[in-house]
Structure formats: C-alpha cells, structure tokens
Amino acid sequence: MSRTLVQPVGQKRLTNVAVVRLRKHGQRFEIACFPNKVLSWRTRVEKDIDEVLQSHTVYSNVSKGVLAKSKDLLKAFSTDDHTAICLEILDKGELQVSGKEREAQLSSQFHEIATIVMDKTINPExxxxxxxTMIERLMHDVHFAVDPNLTSKEQALKVIKKLTEHFPIKRAPLRVRFTAPKSKFASLTEKLEEWNANVISKDESGSQPSVVCEIEPSILRSCEERLKDVQGRVEVLSVSAHAEGGSSVDQYENTEESQSVPAVEIDPVARIGEAMQKQSISSEPENPGQGQGKQQRRCKECDVLVEDKLYREHCKSGWHKHNYTRHKNGLPPLSQEECLK
Incomplete structure (x- = not known):
C-alpha cells in the first residue's frame, strides 16, 4: 500500500497570527503577534512583551516565513536589534485583520458610540x-459610518450635531454648582439669567453662597471665564442631567397616538416613534372588546386594522405595497381613497 510522500519545507510558516506591518524606506517589515493582544498592548492593558510577540523576529513576509535582511534593518531603523525594532513596529505599524474581525470591531465601536450619544442627549419635550435601540436606528437613518481612526467620543459629538438637524434631540444639560462670595452673589444671579440657567436650588447661608442649576454644555467655558469677575467658581455635578425615570417605547407610541399629525408633514416626535415601531410587530388589536371576537392585526405601513384572515390578501394589494415604499422613505401612509387617486 502506497503512502503519500511529504516533502519537507525549509521555510518556517506561521499561521493563525496577528500580523503588524510597517513600511519604512521603501521596505516592508512585519512581526508575528498573538491574536487579540496587539490592541491590549497599545491600550497598556498588556505589559509583558512576550505575551504579545510570537517571536522576537522581524520578517519581510510573515505568511511565508521570510526574514528581513540585516542591511535593510540597519538602513531603516539604524539598528539590527530585533526586539527594539519589534517594539517600534508594534507601536507604529498597521494591524492586519480579516474581514470578519474588522466587521466585529466596527460593530463594537458603533454600539459604543451609540451608548455615548444616549448618555449625552435627551428628548427636549x-x-x-x-x-x-432608537439611537442606533437614528444613526442608521442619517447614514453614519464608523471611522476607525477617530475616537468614539469624537465621533459621538459629530453624530449628536448631525442628529439635532433632523430629529428632536439635543445635548443633555450640565448640572453645576456656582459659588461666589456673599457680596458678589447678586452679580452671579444676574449672570445666571443671561445664561438661561435652570435653577434647581440655592444655598445662601454662610460666607460662600451657592446655587445649583442646569446650563448648556457649550457655554461652560465662557461661564468659567466670566465667573472670574465675581471671584466665583464652578463645579460640575453631572455631565448629563436627565429627568427622573427612564425612557420607554410606550411613551413615544402614546405621544404619537395623542397628537394630530398633518397630512403634509409629520411631527418629528412621531417620526421617531414610527422608527422605533419598525423594531417590533404588534399583532393585537388596540381595543380587544371591539369586533366581537374577530381577530385583528394592525398594518404598520397603512396604519389600519385588518381582520386576521384578510391580512395576507391586504399585504398583496397595491395599496399596501405603495404605503410600504412610502414607509421606508419616511413618508406618512395614504388612505385607500388617496392611493386610488
């Protein structure tokens, strides 16, 4: 019985590694690292270099096991110490990742940005x-794309500015405490009126009266500068002041039902409610007592109640298909008579 002959390979091939690549002086240099360790090293979570590098060797091609030449190392780095060169490549080089890893990183950063936006914004009403979930939906609606070269906080501030142009959303106010000498407290009160500050509480006892209020985040620096005139100081108590209680989907759905929406334009709060309703399908009638036992389902696209046995035929109608297209484009639904016209 014949066996397959195995030809020995003189090259050392490395697989299942994270490759960090650096181009310098027209040459390409690579190092082989353990997966998921490069980012830990760059964020100073991992401090042991042996836990990051698979070998203290500089390659010109890691996948083929081709080592970098000493003359090229001396020309590019002015040294042939592989460990020192590995540290420089590890800090300045570009991490090569697969498509799925890159997609996972972008998805994780997208969720992180959405969390920052949620913490720093409120519904003005x-x-x-x-x-x-609503924040992520709105970010998709404005076609936001994650930039891996920018920090999550920088991108979150840009997203907030973009969302305020299209939806009823604004930065959450800062809750601060202003303190000033008793002789200058009247001047401080006048400045609070100029800043449109929302006063929460006052404490005028003692030689250093204070007032707790909410201000817009954009005027914090100017407040600090102008408080020097009255020998006062400012202390930030909360970077985002929210009303007591959390937000819920039912709150926006009830707001949408109670408001009368014109046929030409939609209330922006109702638009957000509709965007949120895309995430769930309601199959129960609003008034179970009506219909005398007939099961009904609400069509989100047409905004009507349809009997359960007729729902499939309704979805095949031209009226539903037309409203489905309008629903995806953010337009209000048309009645059956308007659609026929």
Whole structure:
C-alpha cells in the first residue's frame, strides 16, 4: 500500500497570527503577534512583551516565513536589534485583520458610540434619554459610518450635531454648582439669567453662597471665564442631567397616538416613534372588546386594522405595497381613497 510522500519545507510558516506591518524606506517589515493582544498592548492593558510577540523576529513576509535582511534593518531603523525594532513596529505599524474581525470591531465601536450619544442627549419635550435601540436606528437613518481612526467620543459629538438637524434631540444639560462670595452673589444671579440657567436650588447661608442649576454644555467655558469677575467658581455635578425615570417605547407610541399629525408633514416626535415601531410587530388589536371576537392585526405601513384572515390578501394589494415604499422613505401612509387617486 502506497503512502503519500511529504516533502519537507525549509521555510518556517506561521499561521493563525496577528500580523503588524510597517513600511519604512521603501521596505516592508512585519512581526508575528498573538491574536487579540496587539490592541491590549497599545491600550497598556498588556505589559509583558512576550505575551504579545510570537517571536522576537522581524520578517519581510510573515505568511511565508521570510526574514528581513540585516542591511535593510540597519538602513531603516539604524539598528539590527530585533526586539527594539519589534517594539517600534508594534507601536507604529498597521494591524492586519480579516474581514470578519474588522466587521466585529466596527460593530463594537458603533454600539459604543451609540451608548455615548444616549448618555449625552435627551428628548427636549420629555427631558428623558432615548433608548439605545432608537439611537442606533437614528444613526442608521442619517447614514453614519464608523471611522476607525477617530475616537468614539469624537465621533459621538459629530453624530449628536448631525442628529439635532433632523430629529428632536439635543445635548443633555450640565448640572453645576456656582459659588461666589456673599457680596458678589447678586452679580452671579444676574449672570445666571443671561445664561438661561435652570435653577434647581440655592444655598445662601454662610460666607460662600451657592446655587445649583442646569446650563448648556457649550457655554461652560465662557461661564468659567466670566465667573472670574465675581471671584466665583464652578463645579460640575453631572455631565448629563436627565429627568427622573427612564425612557420607554410606550411613551413615544402614546405621544404619537395623542397628537394630530398633518397630512403634509409629520411631527418629528412621531417620526421617531414610527422608527422605533419598525423594531417590533404588534399583532393585537388596540381595543380587544371591539369586533366581537374577530381577530385583528394592525398594518404598520397603512396604519389600519385588518381582520386576521384578510391580512395576507391586504399585504398583496397595491395599496399596501405603495404605503410600504412610502414607509421606508419616511413618508406618512395614504388612505385607500388617496392611493386610488
């Protein structure tokens, strides 16, 4: 019985590694690292270099096991110490990741940005934060794309500015405490009126009266500068002041039902409610007592109640298909008569 002959390979091949690549002086240099360790090293979570590098060797091609030449190392790094060169490549090089790993990183950063946006924003009418699912939906609606070269906080601030242009959302106010000498407290009160501050409480006892209030985050620096005139100081108590209680989907659905929406334009609060309703399908009638036992389902696209046995035929109608297209484009539904016209 013949056996397969195995040809020995003189090259050392490395697989299942994280490759960090650096181009310098027209040459390509690579190092082989353990997966999921490079980012830990760069964020100073991992401090043992032996836990990061698979070998203290500089390659010109890791996948083929080709070592970098000493003359190229001397020309590019002015040294042939492989460990020192590995440290420089590890800090300045570009991490090569697969498509799935890159997609997972972008998805994780997208969720992190949405969390920051949720913490720093409120609904101006209810003064409560939106849910994380709603924030992610709105970020998709404005076609936001994650930039891996920027920090999550920088991108979150840009997202907030973009969302305020299209939806009823704004930065959550800062809750601060202003303190000033008793002789200058009247001047401080006048400045609070100029800043449109929402006063929460006052404490005028003692030689250093104080007032707790909410201000817009954008004017914090100017407040600190102008408080020097009255020998006062400012202390940030909360970076995002929300109303007591959390936000819920039912709150926005009830708001949408109670408001009368014009046929031409939709209330922006109702638009957010509709965007949130896309995440769930309601198959129960609003008034179970009506219909005398007939099961009904609500069509979100047409905004009507349809008997359960006729729901499938309704979804095949031209009226439903037309409203489905309008629903995806953020437009209000048309009645059956309007659709026929």
């Amino acid at each position: 209810t003064r409560r934060p939106y849910t994380i």
